[in-house]
Amino acid sequence: GENVEQHPSTLSVQEGDSAVIKCTYSDSASNYFPWYKQELGKGPQLIIDIRSNVGEKKDQRIAVTLNKTAKHFSLHITETQPEDSAVYFCAATGTGFQKLVFGTGTRLLVSP
């Protein structure tokens, strides 16, 4: 079945720096790749997603890139702020597109 690997597991940056989180997936048939942000004590919330027919997508300070050939996708956060501190999960559609398979998460800490 689908397997999603996510790196790094923790990431510490200074406010204003950029942060990059990378994921690889195994199922070449996957065609939907969302990113979720989970703040302490809350459920995950979608922050951006990308479909397989697009190579890059931006939304203000957040961008996602997809390399289908290499089967990896990345989240880029520019001009980080303390409120960006959270756990970020990548995901990919599994076999039959009936479920999402999540990475193990990246704990991002943005220091003022």
Place this chain on the structure above:
Amino acid sequence: DSGVTQTPKHLITATGQRVTLRCSPRSGDLSVYWYQQSLDQGLQFLIQYYNGEERAKGNILERFSAQQFPDLHSELNLSSLELGDSALYFCASTVGDPSYNEQFFGPGTRLTVL
């Protein structure tokens, strides 16, 4: 607020017991997904229901079962509980069946098995 509600927020019980977790999806959403999040673990997909029917199964133990009712709320039943079942349990909902629609997550139920 995602519009997805889960009850109870916290649940403390003993090994061997049975509990029921409840989820109400967003208004209009037909699909409900259940996930387990253990300490330092990602989100493990358990099961999906669409309009009352089971659509996909993940790594759900035989001791666990779920159903979706005609009013579209869903319940996850966990029986013969073990210490390792302690985790956060999330449900999520989407409008349609395919998983490539945004999933809206509830606040979760924290289960502690003593």
